[in-house]
Amino acid sequence: MSSPQESQQEAASAAAAAPTGIVVGIDGSEQSNCALIWAAREAQIRQLPLHMVTAYTVPIFAASGLDGGYATIDDDVIRQGAEAVLRESAAKVAHLNVQLDARVENGDAAGVLLEMSESAQLLVFGSRGRGGFLGRLLGSVSSALPAHSKCPTVTVPLKCAQRLGQGAADARATPPVEKVVAVGVDGSDQARYAVLLAAEQAQRSGSSLRIICAVQPYTGSLAWMPAPVDRESLFAEIQEQLDAGEKWLRSHFPTLPIEVQLVEGSAVETLVQATESCELVVMGTRGRGGFAGMMLGSTTDGVRHHAKGPIMVVRDREDPRQGDRSAFGPLLQA
Missing domain, CATH: 3.40.50.620 (HUPs)
Known part of the structure; x- marks a missing residue:
């Protein structure tokens, strides 16, 4: 059991690590790229740090055959893949004057982001996400966040990619922003x-x-x-x-x-x-x-x-x- 002094130190460390600026959910999808661009520009306007976050859980599945039990996928492999996604995403906003950090969290995506919303000023994410090893960082999770987040949330749909300078120009006429x-x-x-x-x-x-x-x-x-x-x-x-x-x-x-x-x-x-x-x-x-x-x-x-x-x-x-x-x-x- 931790001593009172150790508990205070752990609490102080957790408070120092808590994001105090703008948090954006990243999963490598086009939707999260749009959210990242919007969040980075907003962080620059507000002169706040930008925290890029992705979360994952390690899949567990039942083993087949006579040797009953459970098997898991290597956590290191998943984490390395998530870190690579964050590096690629960070490169997209490197030209902006923004204090940037990136973190990979192990846990339920909604729970991770909601916990960060307690200290953040703004929580940003795309309207839909992707499947794959990053699971459901966006999509159904983004539907739950606005109602439970402790700070304001911003949903950035893929449909506004063109206005953010992402993707090819649409031949159809779009109203000016x-x-x-x-x-x-x-x-x-x-x-x-x-x-x-x-x-x-x-x-x-x-x-x-x-x-x-x-x-x-x-x-x-x-x-x-x-x-x-x-x-x-x-x-x-x-x-x-x-x-x-x-x-x-x-x-x-x-x-x-x-x-x-x-x-x-x-x-x-x-x-x-x-x-x-x-x-x-x-x-x-x-x-x-x-x-x-x-x-x-x-x-x-x-x-x-x-x-x-x-x-x-x-x-x-x-x-x-x-x-x-x-x-x-x-x-x-x-």
């Missing part, structure tokens, strides 16, 4: 926190901020309601709340260009469309009912699965800047 950070809102406290982080991101990158509120159109699914919905009054009420929110945000970001869009339509479709032309789209992991219905929650997954550009997902946090929101006008009532 605007210097705009978009954020989806629904009136919830979490959405307001997402707006604050989106504003910080826009200010840091020299972009403008676009706040998007999508209201589901009236359909037969609302026929159960006891009284018809007065759409005109509903939109007027939402607009009043959005105007108040814009004034509040400008008080904290007085020099940031801000625009607000109130649209009637599917939240998923609206935000997916925004990913085609905006440099980043920001969302919360869950939202509330109210004037925009299910703006977040399941919407987040829907947007991530169809996104054409990077998506930042923000978990709910308390922020002292939210304390003065009510002073600027009406809030959505629970």
